[in-house]
Amino acid sequence: MKKSTVIVLLVVFLGSVLVVGIFGMQAVPWQEIVYVDKIEITNILTSSGKDVDIKYNEKHNYYYAFIYYEPVKVTQLDEEGNTVEVDAFEVTLVWDYSPKNATNNKVKVSIVEPASPPCDPLTDNAKLGRGDPIVFRRAGNVHLRYAAADSATGATLDIWLYVVVQP
Amino acid sequence: MKTYLRNLKTLVVMQLRDKLDLSFIRSVRSTIIKVMLAIIKLAVVIVVFWGLFTVCKMLSVFRPFGYIPDTVVNVLFTLIQLMSIITCTVGLTKTLYMTADNKVLLTLPVSSTNVYMSKLVLYYIFELKKNVGLTLPLFVAYGIVNNAVWYYYPWMLFCFLFISLVPVAIGAVISIPALYVGKFIARFKWLQAILVLGAASAVTYGLIYVIGIIPANINIMGQWGYIYQGIDKFLNAFANVFKPYYYLTLMMVGGTLRIRAQLVQGDTFAYWGVMLACVVALIGISFLLAKPLFVKMASKQFEFDKRTSRPHRNRVHRRRLSPFFESMQMDLRSSTFVIGAFIQLVLPAIAILLLNRLYAAMNTNYSGQVMTKTFNLLVMLVMTLAFNNTYASVYSREGAARNILKTRPQKPVYTLFGRIAFRAMVIVLSTVAVTVTYYLAQSYRVVDGETVQIALDSVFVKEIVLMGVITLIVSEAHLLWCADMDLMNNFADQYQTVGVQFDSPNERNATIVGFLLAALFAFLYYFLSDRGTYSSLVKGLVIAVALIVARVYLFITRARLYFVEK
Known part of the structure; x- marks a missing residue:
């Protein structure tokens, strides 16, 4: 297919979406965009089942929590794809956003420190989705950042997890 | 120097x-x-x-x-x-x-x-x-x-x-x-097959991913x-x-x-x-x-490059059907042709699916609903007709072999039809695929993450079928028009001597004609509607039938009169 034909097809396709989007919509002239203005950690759950106290550092504007490292047997896949049981400690952060009617409620979670990869002391394939436990394979500190994806200057939340060995 | x-x-x-x-x-x-x-x-x-x-x-x-x-x-x-x-x-x-x-x-x-x-x-x-x-x-x-x-x-x-x-x-x-x-x-034929499958899977996955990330509510102005x-x-x-x-x-x-x-x-x-x-x-x-x-x-010798294949028993086809089998065999030998045919079959349907997912996310008024139907017809036609353009040089591409066709002891129209028969079949399958996709895209909507079936109005179902029939007829007419252009103004000499992708003026003209035809039928659909859009589709169908009758008549007449001469 020629370049000009491909361009015509793209123009027709995009044009058909734009024309309907501009001239064929119900008369709703303006739909307010509601941005996420606050993200907060409501609870921290651990595989040991013990309560965790979340603290806030007002001076530097971040949350932090001290958690004792109490490993349990966790099923994982090794490099060859076999299921193996390893000692690890799972921490699940329960978080929420407000207001609830935000137009785009996606929140990006990223590991700020330690720089990845590898995400030591976390497992290499650490998942950071909502409800995913953060798996520590040894005691250590992790700095996580929660940022609203609806704008570059949107709400953010920083939290330090200090996972320490019980004395 | x-x-x-x-x-x-x-x-x-x-x-x-x-x-x-x-x-x-x-x-x-x-x-x-x-x-x-x-x-x-x-x-x-x-x-x-x-x-x-x-x-x-x-x-x-x-x-x-x-x-x-x-x-x-x-x-x-x-x-x-x-x-x-x-x-x-x-x-x-x-x-x-x-x-x-x-x-x-x-x-x-x-x-x-x-x-x-x-x-x-x-x-x-x-x-x-x-x-x-x-x-x-x-x-x-x-x-x-x-x-x-x-x-x-x-x-x-x-x-x-x-x-x-x-x-x-x-x-x-x-x-x-x-x-x-x-x-x-x-x-390696198997490698070609794997690559084709891989590419097709990657493209399909990419498009499904794009369809999946379309937001549930699109309001461009809002x-x-x-x-x-x-x-x-x-x-x-x-x-x-x-x-x-x-x-x-x-x-x-x-x-x-x-x-x-x-x-x-x-x-x-x-x-x-x-x-x-x-x-x-x-x-x-x-x-x-x-x-x-x-x-x-x-400077490499090419005479001995050809790999020998085991002799096959010669199958005798009916005289009139032999050009069709011959063309199909020639076409299907080329992996490029097979990939092209697959794309021609699948791409229009995927485009319609993507378009309707976008429209489904828009809260349109009555005028917007007519526009969505019109653009569905336009995209169906534009996509299908665009693939006909290469057939505006289908006979010229044979180069000097074109002259051998003229010596065959049968009416040239069979040979000429044979060369475009495969594309005509692909058009039929592609139109069926695109019509079924349009019907399914309208029948099933994703509401709050769940797919829900919607009972469609019987008139709307008829409209979808009519759109498919119009697309089919106009595409076949355009295919004949493209072949006709090459018949009347062939560039066999250029293709014979030039090994490059010759920029045939016929293909350019075919692109313009195809786009104008698609725009004309979309225009007629939108502006000839009278108390509903069904009536304009019936009018469009009459015009499409007239168009294909004219193209068939012109193609057969010109093939008889000019093919041997030109």
Whole structure:
């Protein structure tokens, strides 16, 4: 297919979406965009089942929590794809956003420190989705950042997890 | 050096005469008509781009202050250049190493360097011609809309003399690995099948991913601020990813605001110098690596290349059906043809699915609903008709073998129909697929993450079926029209002597006719509606039937009268 034909097809396709989007919509002239203005950690759950106290550092504007490292047997896949049981400690952060009617409620979670990869002391394939436990394979500190994806200057939340060995 | 340049010029002119129809130069009248037509064509393309930019400017799509940022023209320019690199690589691989005329050219009293460079110069001229026809009007329109300084236009012409070298130089270098990869893949049918399946899976996965991320609620006007930011982010990210091409864009336009007063500055010449150095380096590399390979390939004997296959028992087909089986066998031998047929089958349906997912996310009024149906018909037609264009050179591509067809002891119309029969079948299957997809896209909606079936109005179902029938009839009529163009104005001589992708005027005309037909039927559907859109579809169907009857009659009559003569 020629370049000009491909361009015509793209123009027709995009044009058909734009024309309907501009001239064929119900008369709703303006739909307010509601941005996420606050993200907060409501609870921290651990595989040991013990309560965790979340603290806030007002001076530097971040949350932090001290958690004792109490490993349990966790099923994982090794490099060859076999299921193996390893000692690890799972921490699940329960978080929420407000207001609830935000137009785009996606929140990006990223590991700020330690720089990845590898995400030591976390497992290499650490998942950071909502409800995913953060798996520590040894005691250590992790700095996580929660940022609203609806704008570059949107709400953010920083939290330090200090996972320490019980004395 | 003087002799070298004279030889080079002779070789280029000689090959140009083969590849282009320059007979109009002999007559002043023909030359004037040809030049006028070229100017009109250029003006039309400029007006089309100017119209698009003006609409975007009026609606403040890219900037609130009524101008078009350089990142917009950069996206279009980069896409065209990337496509050029692909076409140049494919074309040069064929032109440099696989063309039959290489064997003749190497017998001439010139050096192999002369022949090699003449091929590159020839490709450069074709690239320049293509750029003048598409990319230059894009930049001229951009300059008009953004009130460019007067010397922007001559500067553009100067830039394009060098810009056209870029894809040719890159293509010449990439043609070396492309040749080896192509030859390796051509050797194994199973590898071709795996690659086709892999590519098809990747494309399908990509499209399903795109369909999956379509938001549940689209309100372009209501969410304009959000969309505006998204467009801006995309344009900047695109410029960042393809930075070298963004610098080329800056070299040509200066910048979004600089285009109006301070177009050419020190950095402009820096970009120009770097571009020229890169082109020289690439041509140098291609000369050192590709030229020896070119000489080796061009002087290779081809008589013994053909692999022998086990003899098969000759199946005798009915006399009238034999051309159909023959064409099908020839077509299905080519993996490129099979891939093309697969794309022709699947792409229109995926496009309709994507379009309807987008429409489903919009809260449209009555007028919007009619528009969505109209655009469904338009996209169905445009997509299906676009694949017919290559059939405007279906007979010419056979080169001298075309004359052998004339000696067959049967009516030529069977042979001629045979060559387009496979595409006609693909059209039928593709139209069925696209109609079923449209029906399913309307019948099933995703509400809160769950797929819900919706009972469709029986009149609407009939409309979907009628749209499919109209698409089918118009596509078949257009296919016949394309074949008819090639029948009446064939370029078999050019295809016989030229191994490159010959830029057939018939294909260009077929594109225009196809687009006009699609626009006409969409226009009729929208404006001939009378208390509902069903009536306009019935009117459209009558016109479509009249069109195919006329095309069949003309094709058969012309095949009888002119095929043997022309």
